[in-house]
Amino acid sequence: MNEMSPPKSERSAALKGLGTARKRVEDVRFTQGKGNYVDDIQQPGMLFGDFVRSPYAHARVKSINAEAALALPGVVAVLTAKDLEPLSLHWMPTLAGDKQMVLADGKVLFQGQEVAFVVAEDRYIAADAVELVEVDYEELPVLVDPFKAELPDAPILREDIADDLEGAHGPRRHPNHIFTWEQGDKAATEAVIAEAPVVAEEMVYYHRTHPCPLETCGCVASMDKVNGKLTVWGTFQAPHVVRTVASLLSGIAEHNIRIISPDIGGGFGNKVGVYPGYVCSIVASIVTGKPVKWIEDRMENLMSTAFARDYWMKGKIAATSDGRITGLWCHTTADHGAFDACADPTKFPAGFMNICTGSYDIPTAYLAVDGIYTNKAPGGVAYRCSFRVTEAAYFIERMIEVLAIKLGMDAAELRAKNFIRKDQFPYHSALGWEYDSGDYHTAWDKALKAVDYDGLRREQAERLEAFKRGETRKLMGIGLTHFTEIVGAGPVKNCDILGMGMFDSCEIRIHPTGSAIARLGTISQGQGHATTFAQILATETGIPADDITIEEGDTDTAPYGLGTYGSRSTPVAGAATALAGRKIRAKAQMIAAYLLEVHDNDVEWDVDRFAVKGAPERFKTMKEIAYAAYNQAIPGVEPGLEAVSYYDPPNMTYPFGAYICVLDIDVDTGETVVRQFYALDDCGTRINPMIIEGQVHGGLTEALAIAMGQEIAYDEIGNVKTATLMDFFLPTAWETPHYTTDYTETPSPHHPIGAKGVGESPNVGGVPCFSNAVNDAFRAFGLTHTQMPHDHWRIWKTANDLGLHA
Ligand code: PCD
Numbered sequence: 001m002n003e004m005s006p007p008k009s010e011r012s013a014a015l016k017g018l019g020t021a022r023k024r025v026e027d028v029r030f031t032q033g034k035g036n037y038v039d040d041i042q043q044p045g046m047l048f049g050d051f052v053r054s055p056y057a058h059a060r061v062k063s064i065n066a067e068a069a070l071a072l073p074g075v076v077a078v079l080t081a082k083d084l085e086p087l088s089l090h091w092m093p094t095l096a097g098d099k100q101m102v103l104a105d106g107k108v109l110f111q112g113q114e115v116a117f118v119v120a121e122d123r124y125i126a127a128d129a130v131e132l133v134e135v136d137y138e139e140l141p142v143l144v145d146p147f148k149a150e151l152p153d154a155p156i157l158r159e160d161i162a163d164d165l166e167g168a169h170g171p172r173r174h175p176n177h178i179f180t181w182e183q184g185d186k187a188a189t190e191a192v193i194a195e196a197p198v199v200a201e202e203m204v205y206y207h208r209t210h211p212c213p214l215e216t217c218g219c220v221a222s223m224d225k226v227n228g229k230l231t232v233w234g235t236f237q238a239p240h241v242v243r244t245v246a247s248l249l250s251g252i253a254e255h256n257i258r259i260i261s262p263d264i265g266g267g268f269g270n271k272v273g274v275y276p277g278y279v280c281s282i283v284a285s286i287v288t289g290k291p292v293k294w295i296e297d298r299m300e301n302l303m304s305t306a307f308a309r310d311y312w313m314k315g316k317i318a319a320t321s322d323g324r325i326t327g328l329w330c331h332t333t334a335d336h337g338a339f340d341a342c343a344d345p346t347k348f349p350a351g352f353m354n355i356c357t358g359s360y361d362i363p364t365a366y367l368a369v370d371g372i373y374t375n376k377a378p379g380g381v382a383y384r385c386s387f388r389v390t391e392a393a394y395f396i397e398r399m400i401e402v403l404a405i406k407l408g409m410d411a412a413e414l415r416a417k418n419f420i421r422k423d424q425f426p427y428h429s430a431l432g433w434e435y436d437s438g439d440y441h442t443a444w445d446k447a448l449k450a451v452d453y454d455g456l457r458r459e460q461a462e463r464l465e466a467f468k469r470g471e472t473r474k475l476m477g478i479g480l481t482h483f484t485e486i487v488g489a490g491p492v493k494n495c496d497i498l499g500m501g502m503f504d505s506c507e508i509r510i511h512p513t514g515s516a517i518a519r520l521g522t523i524s525q526g527q528g529h530a531t532t533f534a535q536i537l538a539t540e541t542g543i544p545a546d547d548i549t550i551e552e553g554d555t556d557t558a559p560y561g562l563g564t565y566g567s568r569s570t571p572v573a574g575a576a577t578a579l580a581g582r583k584i585r586a587k588a589q590m591i592a593a594y595l596l597e598v599h600d601n602d603v604e605w606d607v608d609r610f611a612v613k614g615a616p617e618r619f620k621t622m623k624e625i626a627y628a629a630y631n632q633a634i635p636g637v638e639p640g641l642e643a644v645s646y647y648d649p650p651n652m653t654y655p656f657g658a659y660i661c662v663l664d665i666d667v668d669t670g671e672t673v674v675r676q677f678y679a680l681d682d683c684g685t686r687i688n689p690m691i692i693e694g695q696v697h698g699g700l701t702e703a704l705a706i707a708m709g710q711e712i713a714y715d716e717i718g719n720v721k722t723a724t725l726m727d728f729f730l731p732t733a734w735e736t737p738h739y740t741t742d743y744t745e746t747p748s749p750h751h752p753i754g755a756k757g758v759g760e761s762p763n764v765g766g767v768p769c770f771s772n773a774v775n776d777a778f779r780a781f782g783l784t785h786t787q788m789p790h791d792h793w794r795i796w797k798t799a800n801d802l803g804l805h806a
Pocket residue numbers: 237265266267268269270381382383384385386387525526527528529532533564565566567568569570571683684685686687688689691692695698755756757758759760
């Protein structure tokens with residue numbers, strides 16, 4: 001017993017637990033270039049795969065001649081759909097219950113589609129051989145406009161299911177129609193709108209974009225024929241899901257498959273799905289008996305892997321003449337591309353788009369989403385928003401602005417008037433969600449005050465006068481957003497991916513000397529899990545975070561989990577971690593009581609130890625307890641100190657935030673300069689404020705990209721016009737403004753430590769905020785809405801259309 005033990009506050013600080021701005025432990029290797037990414041993996045005798053891709057968006061594949069390619073020295077094999085067919089691997093299931101060609105089976109449906117897989121001794125030979133494969137195509141009429149998909153002369157894209165009247169999500173009314181998803185009360189909403197004194201209407205388009213992570217997708221597949229074990233290293237955001245799907249598809253028993261996600265250079269949703277490259281690499285390794293590596297290049301990544309958004313949202317919002325919102329109606333046309341490969345939970349074909357009532361207490365609402373096939377790449381992943389929440393937030397935050405214009409009301413005031421009040425939580429929304437907690441008014445007032453909102457509006461009015469007098473060519477825009485996120489999928493009872501329930505897990509092993517390793521079912525792609533999850537455990541177990549190793553991504557060692565996307569790691573795996581830590585503590589309590597010779601209930605937890613109640617100088621530290629757990633015979637207690645927790649969250653978490661953007665627009669050049677960006681985030685209990693700030697900076701920069709220029713654009717025959725970084729806007733430090741971050745802290749009532757997700761929030765809130773600022777700059781000239789992305793040309797065009805260039 002140690003009389004001289006440091007005070008509570010010091011012992012607590014030494015743990016670097018919850019709330020500490022602990023430096024990221026993973027950065028030691030990242031900043032030295034010592035990360036271990038898929039392309040760093042080398043295997044003896046490894047071969048390389050590369051794809052022959054379709055130059056056409058829609059064409060019949062009449063023949064494929066691989067003779068010349070196979071004759072090239074170093075080429076080992078050329079796989080086509082015909083080779084995969086006997087294995088039933090020429091098509092594969094998508095995450096959305098559709099199926100997708102692995103390699104072109106009779107036709108191609110989008111530009112960049114995989115047609116053949118060349119395997120060679122090195123990647124240069126493979127690339128050369130790709131050029132030698134001769135494919136005879138017969139061009140077919142192309143469908144790029146989802147609004148033309150059901151016209152009588154529309155080409156039929158999916159001949160394989162053209163006659164199916166039933167799809168994975170209910171009835172289909174046309175071969176190019178995928179599903180209709182309806183939520184809310186249609187009749188009641190339409191009645192409210194018909195009678196309302198004020199109704200605003202708009203078509204809000206959230207364009208097609210792409211996460212474009214720095215590291216493209218790739219894998220190394222290695223089939224060991226001696227022991228029957230398949231190992232696949234890959235850029236997987238959900239390694240266990242990949243293992244299960246690989247087992248179901250290949251027939252290889254799940255225990256004989258080992259999936260490893262090494263370091264990942266950004267995921268952002270792009271690495272959730274299963275791509276033909278993985279399947280082809282696995283098959284090629286089985287066929288050749290050698291490890292096969294496949295790594296996409298940038299163009300392949302932009303053209304063929306999962307896109308995001310592409311939602312045409314037609315909205316109507318009704319209010320009383322003093323600005324009380326009474327109803328919201330939305331019809332969305334969702335362009336899904338050639339296959340429905342969205343990464344959404346099964347019951348939610350349009351993700352959580354039904355969070356589109358946002359932060360507002362809207363009594364009646366109706367949402368319908370029609371999924372449509374077009375000749376574009378499949379996908380529909382998140383891109384930093386859980387399951388279509390960005391679309392929903394963009395929609396409602398634009399509709400609020402449009403309504404404010406119609407009402408002649410200040411948009412900040414309109415929001416405050418309609419916020420769900422603090423005392424209304426848990427709040428049941430008209431479209432079926434139960435918001436766990438929130439305090440929107442406090443956050444909003446804090447934000448408005450921080451930027452001196454009234455002062456900004458005065459300045460804007462003065463600027464406008466000066467503009468009208470011809471003294472300046474610059475307009476000032478003020479963008480407001482109050483978003484509500486929904487993350488942490490998520491109750492297994494209503495959230496699954498391909499039938500796999502969306503729980504998550506943590507397994508902890510405390511070593512005899514009091515350090516620990518914890519493994520989780522999630523996988524960091526840059527978020528800093530090795531840093532933050534150790535902090536949760538430090539607070540729960542009293543073991544310093546620096547003494548805890550966090551490991552993720554190896555299915556042979558990590559407990560089963562659904563992976564990292566939809567900001568679910570903190571709400572789900574973070575909860576599992578806290579609870580596993582509590583199990584450790586419960587056992588530690590029994591051990592401590594035995595060692596201190598008192599009853600279990602007579603000891604109490606004190607930061608990093610158990611002490612006898614009323615006698616704090618009599619204690620056993622967690623270190624001592626761990627040692628005893630292994631080395632001392634304790635009656636009735638088995639040796640060791642381990643715990644595992646599988647956590648099925650009772651509800652999702654609802655982070656929120658108040659963002660304000662101030663920008664200046666040069667009406668003659670269309671250039672924008674973001675002068676100020678204030679972001680207040682509420683993610684409940686904050687684990688690591690520094691990581692949160694980094695997450696917010698990153699998410700806001702991706703929001704800037706999307707709002708101000710990033711786009712996957714197609715021409716009328718389905719050519720991707722933005723398949724390189726020359727055309728696809730990726731902001732650099734040069735374009736990135738300074739951000740001011742702030743917070744309020746409203747814990748989640750059902751999460752063991754009260755934490756909500758934060759990784760996606762800045763994108764969900766950021767996009768509407770930038771867009772609202774651009775729109776607001778032109779409000780005085782009669783503009784109600786202009787479509788994103790707000791690149792210089794489109795802004796110039798808006799100014800021109802409004803007659804500002806006279
Ligand atoms: N309260 C709180 C919350 C949170 N946190 C932190 O933060 C982070 C995050 O989280 P979260 O929110 O939970 O999330 P996660 O799950 O982890 O992750 C995910 C996300 O994340 C983000 N971020 C990031 N970052 C980086 N660096 N990278 C990447 O990739 C990324 N991605 C993105 C995305 S897109 Mo999706 O997939 O689309 O759905 S979704 C997403 C981590 O670390 C954590 O721990 C803290 O601290 N606190």
